[in-house]
Amino acid sequence: DAGVTQSPTHLIKTRGQQVTLRCSPKSGHDTVSWYQQALGQGPQFIFQYYEEEERQRGNFPDRFSGHQFPNYSSELNVNALLLGDSALYLCASSFRLGANYGYTFGSGTRLTVV
Amino acid sequence: GENVEQHPSTLSVQEGDSAVIKCTYSDSASNYFPWYKQELGKRPQLIIDIRSNVGEKKDQRIAVTLNKTAKHFSLHITETQPEDSAVYFCAASTVPSSASKIIFGSGTRLSIRP
Numbered sequence: 001d002a003g004v005t006q007s008p009t010h011l012i013k014t015r016g017q018q019v020t021l022r023c024s025p026k027s028g029h030d031t032v033s034w035y036q037q038a039l040g041q042g043p044q045f046i047f048q049y050y051e052e053e054e055r056q057r058g059n060f061p062d063r064f065s066g067h068q069f070p071n072y073s074s075e076l077n078v079n080a081l082l083l084g085d086s087a088l089y090l091c092a093s094s095f096r097l098g099a100n101y102g103y104t105f106g107s108g109t110r111l112t113v114v
Numbered sequence: 115g116e117n118v119e120q121h122p123s124t125l126s127v128q129e130g131d132s133a134v135i136k137c138t139y140s141d142s143a144s145n146y147f148p149w150y151k152q153e154l155g156k157r158p159q160l161i162i163d164i165r166s167n168v169g170e171k172k173d174q175r176i177a178v179t180l181n182k183t184a185k186h187f188s189l190h191i192t193e194t195q196p197e198d199s200a201v202y203f204c205a206a207s208t209v210p211s212s213a214s215k216i217i218f219g220s221g222t223r224l225s226i227r228p
Contacts, residue, residue, distance in 0.1 A: 042218035044218070090157065107157045
């Protein structure tokens with residue numbers, strides 16, 4: 001049973017560029033949440049997708065956008081990259097109506113903006 | 115807004131001793147409190163969770179307590195071992211809901227001294 005998979009694992013981008021990160025949820029999960037984890041900090045909630053719609057959003061600018069596909073996979077897009085966007089981006093999946101409410105995290109994408 | 119405060123930020127204990135990490139949350143609607151362990155360069159992994167209708171939960175050497183009135187919850191690790199060294203995150207969430215998100219604390223770096 002595959003867990004949450006994210007790609008790429010590492011990425012280096014230049015300021016001002018755009019980046020797309022991808023996530024495939026765990027089998028049986030239908031909800032995908034994205035988190036940004038800066039070095040030495042806890043994960044910060046970016047947004048959550050369910051039924052191909054953004055359901056809730058954290059305190060992140062519009063430069064951060066996403067999408068969920070019919071197969072439940074998801075993309076995170078960041079435009080006009082800033083140095084401060086350098087972080088580990090974590091995708092977490094869950095089953096909306098499941099008895100187990102915990103998220104399953106992917107290994108993350110390490111984004112470095114130079 | 116929603117906030118989870120966690121302390122201490124670093125904790126060093128002798129192998130075999132106990133470790134305690136404490137958290138407070140601000141959102142009275144929170145009813146689910148997971149704890150995650152993150153080893154260096156790896157994904158956060160759920161180690162234990164507790165729901166608001168329970169005051170205490172134990173799983174082998176790990177226990178969590180919840181004081182809903184005071185909005186406090188704690189993680190207790192007994193008989194610590196070298197493999198317990200990691201960063202631990204407490205978190206709070208409101209589930210089930212139509213759009214749940216998990217708010218994380220800032221983390222505690224636990225070091226086990228041999």
